[in-house]
Amino acid sequence: MEIVSQIFSTSTASNWSTTRLTITGHYLLPLVRIVIALFLSYSAAGLRSKPRLSSAVVTAVSSSFLTCAYLLPMLAGSSSSGRELELAHVAVALLSFYAALVGGALGSLLPRPMGGVTLGCGLAVGLMTVMPRGVVKSGTALGTFVLWGPVFAVVGGGLATRFHNPLTLPLSTIINVGGLVSTIAMPSMFTFFSNTILGTTATTNVHVASLTWLVTSAITAAFTIYRDSSLLRIFNGGYTQLGGNDDITGDDMTLKPNTNVTPQPVYATPPPVNPEAFNMFDPADLPPRLSEYANMVYSACEDLGNFFGFQDASVRNQAEHLLILLSNHRRYMNSHILPPALQPPSPIHALHAKVFSNYMKWCRYQGVPPNFSKMASSSTAGMAAPPSVASRVVDLVLFFCVWGEACNIRHMPECLWFLYHKMMEEYSVEQNQRSLYAGHFLDCVVTPIFKILSAVSMVVSCR
Helix, strand or coil, X not given: CHHHHHHHHHHHHHXXXXXHXXXXXXXXXXXXXXXXXXXXXXXXXXXXXXXXXXXXXXXXXXXXXXXXXXXXXXHHHCCCCHHHHHHHHHHHHHHHHXXXXXXXXXXXXXXXXXXXXXXXXXXXXXXXXXXXXXXXHCXXXXXXXXXXXXXXXXXXXXXXXXXXXXXXXXXXXXXHHHHHHHHHHCCHHHHHHHHHHHCCCCCCXXXXXXXXXXXXHHHHHHHHHHHCHHHHHHHHCCCCCCCCHHHXXXXXXXXXXXXXXXXXXXXXXXXXXXXXXXXXXXXXXXXXXXXXXXXXXXXXXXXXXXXXXXXXXXXXXXXXXXXXXXXXXXXXXXXXXXXXXXXXXXXXXXXXXXXXXXXXXXXXXXXXXXXXXXXXXXXXXXXXXXXXXXXXXHHHHHHHHHHHHCHHHHHCHHHHHHHHHHHHHHHXXXXXXXXXXXXXXXXXXXXXXXXXXXXXXXXXXXX
């Protein structure tokens, strides 16, 4: 009786163990693979808002997948023992990992061309799946990925670089990530892709495998649209709605640049301030190093500030700025710095040559003569300086006043030189013939330029 009980208990435990392994192998593991595949598809679909990261992920997936599909059959087929087969798998895993790192780096550095390259590779693999199997099995170059892969990759990368289509990277993600998801969900898909890429005899049902790839790509596309619904609006002319329907009247003006450059005063009348206010140095009690050229600088600031309508506080700032720069450039008058034969006539000459060296290059590039102030002796009586020196002071004051009020436009040196060029031309023709309110230059010159640049920047960032 005890023997029968032992046999029964042993048989029951053995059957339960077998049943548990069967349930795990046939139901649980495939379910886990499907869950992982769906999670990867959902995660990759949400990277469209980060083009560099999305391109890096897709390029890494494509590079490692192609490397593994090419090398694993060759290395595993040449292995004669179990030990060599294990080493072959380890080598392929390391090479695929390095390929993923290189692909990710290239995708991050070159998101636009690499998006086209990966899309071309995915389309080439798709072409191999629909090509008649007789052509693929023939092993000729016409029926292998070796020919069509590079061709599609080069064409895709070139077109993506030349024509920036916002659908390139999402389509590449859908095709490549769809292939990876299908491989994770059904391991037999790797054999299908490997045979298709190498052009060897297929060991799986081609139609079922192709349908599986199509389904997983469709799932990835659905996740992509779900996580970024603006992708559908690309087909409606490329406009992205930023506000509600109540904000749109008639023609959709959402992304059209606001190029209204009608002067709108933004420089409000400042509160009353002490007219004797200053920043660092009192104009009535300047240090000796600064007072040497103070008369010329303040006289030019007053004339140019009234003529172009610069802000009073900005003019005071730039007058002090220029005096400090001139004081610093006195070092060029020291024989320990420059020999007497190379010394400039004055610090004003040294600073003028340094500041306007780039302006001279801009004039040569534009093919126009430079515009510098040409003050007559009668006009320099208030400055107590020779015309050549007083003219250079006027040039410096005008440039620094423009630079001081230009806000972010000062980061566009060509625009600054254009403004200086035309303003000096106007000042030379109508010298001391007008007086504008303080803030006119900000309202009528800087603000319209800034509005156009801001509108264009918003349109470019929304594409």
